[in-house]
Amino acid sequence: MVVIAVLVVLAGALGAVARFAVDSAVARRWSTTISWATVGINVSGSFLLGMLAGAVALHSAPDAWQTVVGTGFCGGYTTFGTAMVQAARLARSGRTTAAAVGLAVTLGASVVACAGGFTVAASV
Known part of the structure; x- marks a missing residue:
């Protein structure tokens, strides 16, 4: 159990570093009202x-993978809290349409992407 906890911490750190790297690279290239880097990271x-989830549920991959990679890496990489803060800031500044679009795209595309990932795992 301690080994899994340490692996989750390390994977979470890697996920956070990956998020920072992707966000920084995208922000340097494109400056827009909606943070497409945050959308892309979440998707x-x-x-x-x-x-x-598909690998664990359908192909008997070890549950520890979901704990380490899912909770650790994906938890550190994805950033729904940041998406909410960005939307709140846009709304407070009067850009409610941009806030709504950012939230809708983030949520909708993330659900579709998750289902797509599960489908890919099911077809392997």
Whole structure:
């Protein structure tokens, strides 16, 4: 149990570093009202989590994978809290349409990506 906890911590740290790297790279290239980096991070993390859930549920992958990679890496990588803060800031500044679009795209695309990841795992 202690080994799993340490692996979750390490995977979470790797996920957070990956999120920072992706967010920084995208923000340097494109400056827009909606943070597409945050959307992309959440969507790609949801896809990975769907694949992982499919591997565990359908292909007898070890449950520890879901704990370490799902909770650790994906938990550190995805950033729904940041998406909510960004939407709240947009709404407070009067850009409610941009806030609503950002939230809708993040939520909708993340659910579709997770289902897509599960489907990919099911077809392997």
